[in-house]
Amino acid sequence: MRATTSCCCCEALDGRIDRRRLLRSLGIAGLAASLPISARAAEGEYDAMLLSCIDPRMVAPVYKYMEGQGLSGKYSQFCIAGAAIAVVAPKFKAWRPAFWDNTATSLQLHRINKIIAIDHRDCGVARVAYGNDSIANPQVETRTHRAVLEEFREAVAKHHPQLAVVTGLMALDGSIEIFS
Ligand SMILES: [Zn+2]
Known part of the structure; x- marks a missing residue:
């Protein structure tokens, strides 16, 4: 009796997974169909690489900002805890090679000409x-990120002088201060 119940549960679970897989594949197929051919190529001319933080609160605002810049489907993305902080803070020195290797790969594959780094409050x-x-307070916070992003721009200039760099500090509501 227990075995039968367990078997039924397995079948029900399998059904759920199959439906999920189906929906996922349909979603991907639908998305690909809605994009122009050039935007679907794995390699080619893309506009930028975005560097942003893994903070779940920032995922939607950052996407919305990029969309507002007309960059949907035109940028690659490197997501790491702290965004530019991860690239310049001594505390995360061990993480840096992953960022620079990833940037080199995006340059090679996507021929990006710009890096957009978005830190957040x-x-x-x-x-x-x-x-x-x-x-500690918004003024000090701004100063901290301003210094981080300046150091980040200098690091990009050293590694890839051909790349333009846009840096900004985003508030939780999605408003952004651009530093240059
Ligand atoms: Zn963060």
């Missing part, structure tokens, strides 16, 4: 990297 990674005081 209330980033827990800033606390880990520079201490609680580094984002």
